[in-house]
Amino acid sequence: MENNDFDFIRLASKPISKDEEIRLSKMFSRLSSQAAKNTKRDRCYYCEKICSSFCNSHSIPIFALERVAENGKIFSFLDKSLNPSKESRGIKNTGTFQIICNDCDSKIFQDYENPDGYNSLPSDAILSQIALKNYLQLIWKRVNENELYRILKTQYNSSVAEEKLFWGEIDLDFYSKEYIYAKKSLEKNDNSYYLCFFKHLDYVIPYAAQAAITLVGDLEDNLINDLYKTDINSKTSCIHVMALPLKETSVVLAFIKNGDKRYRKFYKQLQKLSLDDQLSTINYILFSNSENIFVNPTVAKTLVDDDVFQDVCKITADYTTDIFNCNASPIKQAIKEFSLSKRTLIPNLLAKEYSL
Ligand SMILES: [Zn+2]
Structure with a gap:
């Protein structure tokens, strides 16, 4: 290795030449295969039974992916990951992960995978399944x-990787605890989540999205989560956000854990906005x-050259970015970087004018 401190991670988040991109992409594939091999499980994460073949689970309900696809292809903005992808891909292997058995996958997500469940306010079971x-x-x-x-x-004595690993372990600990909460909520069906935003739209939005998001600041740039605290108990909490195209309509929703006060100001601010502005906010939060x-490939093509x-x-809050390396307090910098006041700078794909 030429570099003592292997700067692959930092490089991957900056503009690079085509040759360099190919070289990094090859290296990424090789190291990823090695990592996948090292982390190969022998038990289902959900039921904990021995499992030799894991389900190819989708991170979004399949009916929604099919609704936005063209000729079976969809477009994903994976620029935040180490392996930038600018191609449309087949539904079958897009946004998938392998951690639970086929039996669990087909049983746990029945409500979630049924489009009729979203026509009115989603049930507690659906919310738990989204979180799960x-x-x-x-x-x-x-x-x-x-x-x-x-x-x-x-292998490369990379200090960047060491920092990433340190924060990655904290994240993993946090996600594991939140997973247990979601699992208990589903098993007990006990109203453990609070739906703080729900809109049913009479048109089909051009993308499908769902995510557990650690929002940094609210609509007035007040702090919600200090991302840089290492104490897991006081660390952060997530808001689940989903934008889901249905057959001829769509739903956009957000929910939090019952009793989570962190997001109260934010969702009250959100509820006061006009519908257009609410959707613009959710759209910005997601991207x-x-x-x-x-994203629908035709709509995605109009965005590929939109630099803003x-x-x-590509905004990230992690330790390889300027947010952390500037002289100001990183959390203040992160609030600026993620500020929801920038929501109008990008096209609001949840608006009717972009509908399919
Ligand atoms: Zn299982």
Whole structure:
């Protein structure tokens, strides 16, 4: 290795030449396969039974992916990950993860996978299943990423990977606790989540998205979550956000854990906005915070050259960015970076004018 401190992670988040992109992409594939091999499980994460073949679970209800696809292809903005992808892909292997058995996958998510369940206010079971899906995917992803950083740390002596691993372990601990909460909620069906935003739209939105998001600030840039605290008990809490195209309509919703006061100010501010502005806010939150978004390919083509939009998709709060390396307090910088006041700078794809 030429570099003592292997800067692959930092490079991947900056503009790079085509040759460099190919080289990094090859290296990424090789190291990812090694990480996947090292983290291969032998038990289902949900039922804990021995499992030799895991379900190829989707991180979004399949009916929604099918609704936005064209010729079976959808577009994903995976620029936040280490392996940028700008191609439309087949539904079958897009946004998938393998951590539970086929039996559990077909049993746990029955309400969630039924489009009729979203025509009116979603049931407690659906909310629990959305949360469960979000955390299962995050856990799967974090386990693999952490292993990748472990490899980079040991093989290449990378201090960036060491930082990433440190925070990755904290995240994993947090996701695991939240997963247990969601699982208990589903098993007891006991109204453990509070639906703080729900809109039924009379048109089909051009993307499907769902994510557990740690929102940094509210609509007035007041702090919601200090991302840089290491104490897990006081650390953060998530808001689950979903934008779901149905057959001829769509729903957009957000919910939190019952009794979670952190988001109260935010959702009260949100509720006061006009519908257009509410959707613009949710749209911005999704694209600036999540990569679990799958867009209709024709609509996506209009965004690929939109530099402002692309920059919004790339905002990250982690320790390899300028947020942490500037002289100001990182959390103040993060609030600025993620500020919801920027919501009008990108096209509001949840507005009727973009409907399918
Ligand atoms: Zn299972």
